[in-house]
Amino acid sequence: MKAEKNIAFFDFDWSLIEQDSDFWTISKLSEAQWNQCETLKSMQWTDLMDRSICELQDNGVTLDQFENVLQKIPFTPAMIATLKLLKEHDTQVVILSDANTFYIETILKAYGVRDLVHDIITNPAYFDDKNRLRIRRRILATAPPHNCPNVCALNICKGQEIDTYIRNHGPFQKIIYVGDGKNDYCPATRLREQDRMFVRSGKALARYLERESHILAAIKAKITYWDSSEIVRRAVEDEKL
């Protein structure tokens, strides 16, 4: 009988890459546009990002300009090496992100690593009838809400995404999860004792886990805190994850 494979889930912003792709893209294209986003933070995030990229395009920003900015986002050699190691170890790689398909695909292609990622679960990008790049929520406002009790955004519950993915593609021997944000907490509660959670130091998830002991206690997997992607790379190499 064939042994079960391992699977690695990566959050994208500040986990796989060294930036927040929404902030990077909009602020590099127009600082004024980003400053406006800061004043509209009460809006649902995906809707706000969609509105902002529409306004940029209505003001003359082209798709080429989006691509040029995205292609320069920082992506460390150690994280790229991690993806290559996972491929060598026959570990499936899935990105689970609140960014969007266009940003993620463009960045992965720019760094020549698109073929190292099996699946991308995120908010879909599309082109509207005016040929503008647009983003829509993964869970639409008109769809039934996910009703997750954890700290998940309205448009995506990464815990439920993991459940569905494993139901359709699993079982997996070991699950690895790399994340930094509060919305990476819910999927971390899905991990088992044999799994591994990589939490980025100094970011929102690390701060959240410090808040109350029961929050941390809900994660059964071994947690590794990391600030440099080299720590993730070394763990994947040494432990054949």
Ligand SMILES: [Mg+2]
């Ligand atoms: Mg993140």
Ligand SMILES: [Zn+2]
């Ligand atoms: Zn959730």
